[in-house]
Amino acid sequence: MTAPVAVLEVQDIVKRFAGVAALDGVSLALQGGEVHALVGENGAGKSTLIKILTGVHQPDAGSIRYQGEPVAFDRPLDAQAAGISTIYQEINLVPLLSVARNLFLGHEPVNRLGLIDFGRMHRVAREILAGYGVHVDVRRPLRDLGLGVQQMVAIARAVSAEHRVVIMDEPTSSLEPREVERLLATIDRLRRDGVAVVYVSHRLDEVFRIADRVTVLRDGRRVHEGRIAEITRLELVSRMLGREVSEVARARTRFDARATDDAAPMVLEATGLERHHVLHDVSLDIRSGEVVGLAGLLGSGRSETARAIYGDGPLDGGRVSVGGVALARRSPATSIAAGIALIPEDRKVEGIVPSLSVRDNIVLAALPTMARAGFVSDGRLDGVVNTLIHRLGIKASSPRQPVGELSGGNQQKVLLARVLCMSPRVLLLDDPTRGVDVGAKAEIQALISELAQAGIGVLLISSELEEVVEGSDRVVVLRDGAVVGVLDPAEVSEDRVMALIAEAAADAAAAGQDGASPEGLPDPGERS
Amino acid sequence: MAWTTRNGVYVALIVLIAFNLVATRGFATVDNARLQLVQVVPVAIIALGMAVVIGTRGIDLSVGSVMAISSALLALYLGYGAVVAIAVALVGGLLVGLVNGVLIARFGIQPIVATLALLVGGRGLALVIANGRLTEIFDPTLGIIGSARVGGVPLVVLVAVAIAVVVAVLITRTTFGRYVVAIGGNPEASALAGVPVRRVILGAYVLCAVLAAVAGIIQTARLSAADPSFVGNLIELSAITAVVVGGTPLSGGRVRILGTLAGALLMQLIGATLISHNLPDSATRMVQALIILAAVFVQRDRALS
Numbered sequence: 029m030t031a032p033v034a035v036l037e038v039q040d041i042v043k044r045f046a047g048v049a050a051l052d053g054v055s056l057a058l059q060g061g062e063v064h065a066l067v068g069e070n071g072a073g074k075s076t077l078i079k080i081l082t083g084v085h086q087p088d089a090g091s092i093r094y095q096g097e098p099v100a101f102d103r104p105l106d107a108q109a110a111g112i113s114t115i116y117q118e119i120n121l122v123p124l125l126s127v128a129r130n131l132f133l134g135h136e137p138v139n140r141l142g143l144i145d146f147g148r149m150h151r152v153a154r155e156i157l158a159g160y161g162v163h164v165d166v167r168r169p170l171r172d173l174g175l176g177v178q179q180m181v182a183i184a185r186a187v188s189a190e191h192r193v194v195i196m197d198e199p200t201s202s203l204e205p206r207e208v209e210r211l212l213a214t215i216d217r218l219r220r221d222g223v224a225v226v227y228v229s230h231r232l233d234e235v236f237r238i239a240d241r242v243t244v245l246r247d248g249r250r251v252h253e254g255r256i257a258e259i260t261r262l263e264l265v266s267r268m269l270g271r272e273v274s275e276v277a278r279a280r281t282r283f284d285a286r287a288t289d290d291a292a293p294m295v296l297e298a299t300g301l302e303r304h305h306v307l308h309d310v311s312l313d314i315r316s317g318e319v320v321g322l323a324g325l326l327g328s329g330r331s332e333t334a335r336a337i338y339g340d341g342p343l344d345g346g347r348v349s350v351g352g353v354a355l356a357r358r359s360p361a362t363s364i365a366a367g368i369a370l371i372p373e374d375r376k377v378e379g380i381v382p383s384l385s386v387r388d389n390i391v392l393a394a395l396p397t398m399a400r401a402g403f404v405s406d407g408r409l410d411g412v413v414n415t416l417i418h419r420l421g422i423k424a425s426s427p428r429q430p431v432g433e434l435s436g437g438n439q440q441k442v443l444l445a446r447v448l449c450m451s452p453r454v455l456l457l458d459d460p461t462r463g464v465d466v467g468a469k470a471e472i473q474a475l476i477s478e479l480a481q482a483g484i485g486v487l488l489i490s491s492e493l494e495e496v497v498e499g500s501d502r503v504v505v506l507r508d509g510a511v512v513g514v515l516d517p518a519e520v521s522e523d524r525v526m527a528l529i530a531e532a533a534a535d536a537a538a539a540g541q542d543g544a545s546p547e548g549l550p551d552p553g554e555r556s
Numbered sequence: 557m558a559w560t561t562r563n564g565v566y567v568a569l570i571v572l573i574a575f576n577l578v579a580t581r582g583f584a585t586v587d588n589a590r591l592q593l594v595q596v597v598p599v600a601i602i603a604l605g606m607a608v609v610i611g612t613r614g615i616d617l618s619v620g621s622v623m624a625i626s627s628a629l630l631a632l633y634l635g636y637g638a639v640v641a642i643a644v645a646l647v648g649g650l651l652v653g654l655v656n657g658v659l660i661a662r663f664g665i666q667p668i669v670a671t672l673a674l675l676v677g678g679r680g681l682a683l684v685i686a687n688g689r690l691t692e693i694f695d696p697t698l699g700i701i702g703s704a705r706v707g708g709v710p711l712v713v714l715v716a717v718a719i720a721v722v723v724a725v726l727i728t729r730t731t732f733g734r735y736v737v738a739i740g741g742n743p744e745a746s747a748l749a750g751v752p753v754r755r756v757i758l759g760a761y762v763l764c765a766v767l768a769a770v771a772g773i774i775q776t777a778r779l780s781a782a783d784p785s786f787v788g789n790l791i792e793l794s795a796i797t798a799v800v801v802g803g804t805p806l807s808g809g810r811v812r813i814l815g816t817l818a819g820a821l822l823m824q825l826i827g828a829t830l831i832s833h834n835l836p837d838s839a840t841r842m843v844q845a846l847i848i849l850a851a852v853f854v855q856r857d858r859a860l861s
Contacts, residue, residue, distance in 0.1 A: 379745050383737070384737060
C-alpha cells in the first residue's frame with residue numbers, strides 16, 4: 029500500500045501510572061481508508077493507547093501527529109473536535125432520550141428562535157440511520173431498541189460529524205451474529221469513505237476478516253506491526269501471548285510424579301453449559317486429584333465457565349453434577365453446600381471484604397457450618413483460623429487485622445484459606461496468582477498441587493499460559509465461548525494450546541457462525 | 557481506623573457533660589439525668605436499627621412513619637387490651653419492614669428511594685388508620701410503660717438498654733451480624749462466598765422497622781396520646797445523625813452499637829445544653845449540622861488514609 033501522510037500517527041509514546049510503564053515507546057500510524065486492528069491480552073496497554081489517541085490521557089513522552097501536524101489533545105473534546113471519535117465497549121448514550129436526540133446530542137439542529145428543530149432532526153436522523161440499514165422510529169427512547177441497533181446509533185453518531193478517525197473498542201462483544209455482520213459492513217463502508225478505523229477486538233475471526241493491518245501490544249510494548257495478510261493466526265496468538273511457536277514445552281518433569289489415575293472417580297461433571305453470547309455448549313469434567321487447566325484468550329469464556337459451574341448468574345442451559353449427583357437450584361450457596369468452591373478472578377472486587385478482619389474473611393463462606401444455631405463463637409473460629417494462617421503462611425499482625433491492609437499475595441492466601449475452610453471437593457481457581465509477588469506465587473502453586481494430591485479436583489485458570497500448561501494434568505481450550513479441544517497429559521504443551529486457540533474455525537462457516545463446535549475441527553488432539 | 561473516628565463521639569460526650577457539670581445549673585441532678593435519658597430513648601432505639609441497615613450499605617427513611625403507624629394501630633386496637641394492641645402495632649412495623657426489604661432486596665430498588673416511598677405513604681396510612689385525628693389514651697398498662705421506674709430508672713430506659721444488648725449480640729455473635737457487615741463491606745464478594753444477601757438485607761429492614769414500631773409504642777405511652785401527624789416527624793434524620801456521629805460509616809461494612817448510643821445521647825445533650833442556656837431551637841439545629849459535618853469529615857480522612 030502506498031502510504032502517504034498518516035491521518036493519525038503516534039510515535040514512541042510512553043505513559044506511566046504510579047511509576048509503572050503502561051506504554052513503553054509505542055508507535056502507531058493510521059492511514060485513511062484502512063482498518064487497523066489493535067490486539068493484545070489484558071494489561072497489554074490497548075486501552076491506555078486508545079485513551080491517549082482520544083485525549084483522555086496525556087503521554088509522558090512521545091509525539092502525536094494528526095494529518096501531518098503535531099498536536100496535543102488536552103481533553104477528549106479536543107480530539108473529538110479534531111475529528112477523532114471513539115465507540116466504547118459500553119454504549120455511551122442516554123438510554124431515556126430518543127434515538128434522534130442521541131444522534132444529535134450536543135449539536136442539535138436549531139430553528140431561528142434557537143429552539144431545537146425537531147422536524148429537521150427527525151428527518152435527518154432517519155436518513156442517516158437508513159444509510160446504515162437501520163429503519164426505526166427515531167422518536168422512540170433509545171433503550172427500547174436492541175443492543176445491536178444501539179451500537180449502530182453510536183456508530184452513526186460517531187461518524188456523522190465528519191470524523192476522520194473512528195476508534196472501536198470491542199464493538200461486537202454484546203452483538204448478535206447478524207448484528208456483527210451489519211457492523212462489519214458498516215466498517216467496510218467507512219473504509220471506502222476514506223476513514224481510518226482502529227478496531228480493538230479479542231475475536232481473531234473478525235480481526236482477520238475486516239482488518240488491513242494489525243498491531244500487537246504486549247506488556248506496554250509493540251511486539252508486532254504489519255499487514256494482516258502476512259501473518260498467520262498461530263503467529264499472531266504467539267505474539268500476543270509472548271511465547272515462541274517453536275519453543276518446545278519445557279521438559280515435563282512437573283507433575284509426572286502424580287500421574288493421574290484414570291480410575292479416580294469424577295468429582296465434577298459439567299455438560300452443555302450454555303449462556304447467550306457467552307458460552308456455547310461447554311462441557312468438562314474433573315477427576316478426584318486432577319488439575320484441569322482452562323486455556324483461551326481473554327474473552328474466550330474462561331471465567332464465565334468457572335462462574336457457570338459455580339452457579340453465579342443466569343444460565344440458558346447445561347447441567348453440573350458433583351460426585352455423580354446433579355445439582356438442582358443453582359446458586360453460590362448450593363454450590364458451596366455441594367462442595368464446590370471458587371476463588372474469583374478479581375480479588376478486590378469479588379474476593380475480599382477489605383473492612384473485615386482476616387479471621388472474618390476466612391470464615392465467611394463456612395459460617396453456616398461453624399455456627400451453632402446461628403451463634404458464632406470467636407474462640408472456636410480462632411482455632412480453625414490460626415491453623416490456616418499458620419499453614420498458608422499468611423503474614424498478618426493478628427487475625428483481627430483488616431484484610432484491606434495486607435499485601436496482594438497475602439490477600440490471595442486469605443481467599444485460599446476461605447475456600448479450604450469449606451472442605452471442598454472441587455476448587456475453581458480463576459487466576460489465583462494474578463498480581464501476587466514471585467514468592468507467594470510459588471507458594472500458591474505448590475499448595476494447589478498439594479490440594480490435588482489430597483484428592484480435590486481443581487479447575488485452574490490463569491492469564492499466563494505457562495502456568496496453565498505447567499500446572500495442569502489436562503487442558504481444556506476455549507475459543508469464543510466454546511471448547512475447541514481437550515489436551516491429555518501426554519499432549520499438553522504451549523504449542524498445542526496456541527495451535528488450538530489460533531485454529532481457524534472452518535473459514536467457510538465463519539460468516540454468521542456463533543462459536544465453533546468441537547466436532548467441527550479435524551484435530552487429532554481432541555476429546556473423542 | 558483512625559483513633560478520632562473510633563473514639564471521637566465518646567470524647568465529645570465527656571467534654572459536653574463536663575461542661576454542663578460546671579456551667580449548667582441543675583444539670584447534675586437525678587431528675588435531669590432521668591429526663592435526658594427518657595427523651596433520648598425513641599431516637600436511640602431507632603438508631604440501633606438504623607445502624608444495622610446502614611451496616612448493609614442501606615438507609616431507612618421510613619422509620620418516622622412506622623412510628624406513626626404503630627402509634628395509630630395502638631390507639632385503634634386498645635379496645636382489645638394493651639397486649640393485643642401492642643402486638644398489632646409491632647406486626648404493623650414488621651409488615652412495613654417486609655415491604656421495604658422486598659422492594660430493596662428482591663426488586664433492587666435503591667434503599668433511599670424505596671424507604672422514601674414508605675416515608676410518604678406510611679404517614680398517609682397512619683393518618684387513615686387514625687382517621688386523621690389525635691387520640692388521647694387512658695390505659696393503665698400503657699401508663700405503666702410510659703412512667704414506671706425500676707430502682708429509680710425509668711422502664712423505657714431499661715427497655716432501650718435491653719434492645720441495645722440484643723442488637724449488640726446479634727451483630728457480634730451471630731452469623732446474621734457477620735453477614736450484615738460482610739455485605740456492607742463488599743456485596744459482590746459476599747454473594748460469591750454464598751452469603752444469602754437478599755435474606756440478610758430483608759432481615760435488616762424488618763429489624764429496623766420493628767424497632768421503630770417499639771419506639772412508636774413507647775412514645776405513645778409516654779405522651780398518653782397517639783398523634784399520627786406529628787409522632788416521629790424527622791426522627792429518621794436524628795437517627796441517621798446518631799449512627800454516623802457514632803462512627804458507623806454510611807458506606808457500610810461496620811456497625812458500632814455503643815457508638816450509636818453515644819451519638820444519640822450526644823445529640824440529645826447538645827439540644828438540652830443549648831436550651832438551658834437560653835439559646836433558641838434554631839441555634840440547636842445549626843450546631844447539629846456542624847456536628848454532622850465534623851463526623852463525616854473525620855470519616856473522609858479515614859477513607860483517604
